[in-house]
Amino acid sequence: MWRKFSNSEFSRNVSSQILGTGIAQALPVLAMPLLTRLFTEDDFALYTSFFAVASILAVAVGGKYHLAIVLPKTEENAQKVFVLSVYLTLAYALAVAIVLPLFHAFFPENLRSILYYVPLYVLFFGMWSAYMNASIRHKTFTTNAVAKVLQAVGYIIAAIGLGFSKALAVGLVIAKIVGIVISWIFLTRKSPISFKRMPLRTLREMAKTYSDxxxxxxxxxxxxxxxxxxxxxxxxxxxxxxxxxxxxxxxxxxxxxxxxxxxxxxxxxxxxxxxxxxxxxxxxxxxxxxxxxxxxxxxxxxxxxxxxxxxxxxxxxxxxxxxxxxxxxxxxxxxxxxxxxxxxxxxxxxxxxxxxxxxxxxxxxxxxxxxxxxxxxxxxxxxxxxxxxxxxxxxxxxxxxxxxxxxxxxxxxxxxx
Structure with missing residues (x-):
């Protein structure tokens, strides 16, 4: 029974995901003893606040259509859903960049400086999510695992460099964005689905089908x-x-x-x-x-x-x-x-x-x-x-x-x- 389970496609996919994600999570934790000595409690408070705001605003990237990339039975329709997700991500990130400054007064003064980085994170997170789900559709879980590791490595290198240099007060925030950009670039090169410009009218059917x-x-x-x-x-x-x-x-x-x-x-x-x-x-x-x-x-x-x-x-x-x-x-x-x-x-x-x-x-x-x-x-x-x-x-x-x-x-x- 164990041999049957360990040789199954599902167990191999889970293993590759856990291995990649495990390394991606272990690296920042292993680097944390150094980061906690390079950054103060206030620096971590600033990063925590940034991540809270960015996470809240990032939920609407791509209109959530990136989750539907897995479902279409034909590759043609999957491509359309993918492109639709990318288009909506670009529009949404632009909207966040325009609207968010209007609400700076509602945030604590010590938090306002990092709000300008939120639209940038939202943009790359949305693009990254579309490519990740395209990879899930084609069961290229090893690619996903490597992408997550690269994201962690990019974050650590940027954070340590900025921590030693003391060049920026928002070093942890910049490092977070650098990590996701590196991971996104890797996924664009390895993705089984590539971005192709399509007229909006050709995407209407898929937008309606997965409108839920x-x-x-x-x-x-x-x-x-x-x-x-x-x-x-x-x-x-x-x-x-x-x-x-x-x-x-x-x-x-x-x-x-x-x-x-x-x-x-x-x-x-x-x-x-x-x-x-x-x-x-x-x-x-x-x-x-x-x-x-x-x-x-x-x-x-x-x-x-x-x-x-x-x-x-x-x-x-x-x-x-x-x-x-x-x-x-x-x-x-x-x-x-x-x-x-x-x-x-x-x-x-x-x-x-x-x-x-x-x-x-x-x-x-x-x-x-x-x-x-x-x-x-x-x-x-x-x-x-x-x-x-x-x-x-x-x-x-x-x-x-x-x-x-x-x-x-x-x-x-x-x-x-």
Whole structure:
């Protein structure tokens, strides 16, 4: 049984994704002991704020059509969806560059300087996402893995160089953009789908066929990303800059297993579950979903336990004594991050079954409950930051548990109908 599994196409694809993503995540973490000595808590706070704003605005790149590149049965239609995604990314990045400066006054003064870099990140992230999904369609997962490694290497080299030179106060922000640009250039050279200019009228059919992606994909993702960055926004408003900086390091470290396991598995899971649905092999799809949930849970539990029991001393030893408080944050938040690690990759089931409306309703509920809970605790109860994190953990476990129930019921109902 093990030999059959290890020789299967799916296991090879997962392995290449995990290997590439693992290296891509390990390199920044390995470089972090040096970066935490080159950059201050305020520098990490600035980067954390930039990444929160950029992540929120990046959810609408390409009108979410890049996620539909995997689905068309013909290469001609896939090419059209790809070009449509690129066109919309260019238009959206330009719109962000024009509109965002009008809202600078609504941001804290120490954050305004890095907002000018947000449109640039949004542009290259959107282009990068289109090429990544084109690669997923053609199962060239090794190319994706190499691209992720190059992104990490570019980020590290740029960050270390800017950190030593002290040339820019936003070195971590510039390094993030440099990394994604390098990765995008590599993907353009290796992609099985190349960009070709097409008249907009030829793209209308594909835009209509997959219109559920912008209709029911953008706003739920937008609300989801704001919710995921809720802690950053609350810490920025109600807590100290040091707390934000410590949380920034905690987020970077905890995001490593999330990206390594969750995103790697999600890419291959989406391709596999979509192919099973297209082939009408619904019973196999249900079984594959169940096995995936168990595998992710078994993988996440050891990570959670290590962080819970040894978070503070590990952070102090690796990143320096001044960062022990970030380890305290990590030991508290570990359970919430593991809940997300197990359940988030399985959300591709809504894309594969074209039931994005269900996901959108949950995202609205998640957004309202997250901000309602955190605002009440910070504004009215005035909880200390550690207690705020405890409330956040309970909230994540409950809401993501409900999300998993929706996922499982969706695939079971779809298979029966």
């Amino acid at each position: 992606y912008p209709k029911y994909g953008i706003w739920p993702s937008f609300l989801s990303t704001i919710s995921l960055q809720a802690l950053v926004l609350i810490l920025t408003k109600f807590y100290t800059l040091d707390d934000l900086g410590y949380y920034g390091l905690t987020f970077v470290v905890l995001s490593a297993p999330l990206t390594l396991i969750g995103n790697s598995y999600k890419d291959v899971f989406y391709q596999k579950i979509a192919s099973l649905m297209n082939a009408q092999r619904y019973k196999e799809a249900v079984g594959f979903f169940e096995k995936s949930a168990v595998a992710l849970l078994v993988t996440g539990i050891p990570i959670c336990l290590v962080l819970y029991f040894f978070g503070e001393p590990l952070f102090g030893f690796v990143f320096g004594a001044k960062w022990e408080r970030a380890g305290t944050f990590a030991s508290i938040l570990a359970f919430a991050f593991v809940a997300r690690l197990v359940i988030s990759p399985l959300s591709s089931i809504f894309n594969a079954t074209n039931t994005l409306r269900i996901a959108s309703k949950w995202q609205v509920l998640y957004f309202m409950s997250t901000f309602g809970t955190l605002l009440y605790c910070a504004l009215f109860l005035e909880l200390q930051v550690e207690r705020l994190f405890l409330v956040y953990v309970v909230h994540e476990i409950v809401l993501y548990g409900f999300y998993f129930m929706l996922q499982y019921r969706t695939i079971k109902t779809y298979s029966k109908s």
